[in-house]
Amino acid sequence: DAKTTQPPSMDCAEGRAANLPCNHSTISGNEYVYWYRQIHSQGPQYIIHGLKNNETNEMASLIITEDRKSSTLILPHATLRDTAVYYCIVRVSGSEKLVFGKGTKLTVNP
Amino acid sequence: DAGITQSPRHKVTETGTPVTLRCHQTENHRYMYWYRQDPGHGLRLIHYSYGVKDTDKGEVSDGYSVSRSKTEDFLLTLESATSSQTSVYFCAISDSGGAAGYTFGSGTRLTVV
Numbered sequence: 109d110a111k112t113t114q115p116p117s118m119d120c121a122e123g124r125a126a127n128l129p130c131n132h133s134t135i136s137g138n139e140y141v142y143w144y145r146q147i148h149s150q151g152p153q154y155i156i157h158g159l160k161n162n163e164t165n166e167m168a169s170l171i172i173t174e175d176r177k178s179s180t181l182i183l184p185h186a187t188l189r190d191t192a193v194y195y196c197i198v199r200v201s202g203s204e205k206l207v208f209g210k211g212t213k214l215t216v217n218p
Numbered sequence: 219d220a221g222i223t224q225s226p227r228h229k230v231t232e233t234g235t236p237v238t239l240r241c242h243q244t245e246n247h248r249y250m251y252w253y254r255q256d257p258g259h260g261l262r263l264i265h266y267s268y269g270v271k272d273t274d275k276g277e278v279s280d281g282y283s284v285s286r287s288k289t290e291d292f293l294l295t296l297e298s299a300t301s302s303q304t305s306v307y308f309c310a311i312s313d314s315g316g317a318a319g320y321t322f323g324s325g326t327r328l329t330v331v
């Protein structure tokens with residue numbers, strides 16, 4: 109079972125920041141937070157991951173709360189091509205298993 | 219998608235027939251995975267491989283077998299296809315056991331009639 113909770117859907121205006129929340133209140137000390145997205149029926153695409161520090165790459169930023177019970181994925185300037193289902197996943201270090209929940213369907217509107 | 223190819227992309231088969239799906243990578247990654255995606259269930263791990271001839275079961279492995287005789291190829295076989303195996307199958311690769319993220323293929327849509 110997925111160990112994360114995400115809102116089922118969100119909307120965002122093109123050019124604005126999209127902030128996608130994720131609750132993982134039962135996360136353990138050795139579990140990482142991963143974000144993937146799936147555009148239409150394509151394969152999921154890796155976005156970013158983190159353990160306890162905030163992370164940033166060319167696609168997004170990941171903000172993890174100090175108690176690690178929740179995190180936020182930030183797309184700084186959303187475009188129409190960012191419309192997708194976004195999955196927040198916790199993964200035990202060394203485990204092969206990624207448990208995908210239902211994710212958040214983000215719709216970026218013109 | 220970043221050196222990973224799945225074939226076929228679409229297949230319709232009859233109940234009881236054997237089916238083999240192929241995942242081919244050109245990245246020389248050690249780890250390869252097969253997932254299935256169904257409405258209401260998200261993606262679920264079927265089998266994975268951590269090297270040539272080294273494979274292990276995932277959470278939904280019943281009715282499936284895999285083989286990896288070369289680094290670049292990971293085959294998923296349905297020995298006797300059933301309607302419950304109608305799904306979209308995704309292959310994924312990783313060079314670090316997933317620590318730095320997985321790269322997924324474009325998927326195979328399998329329909330068992």
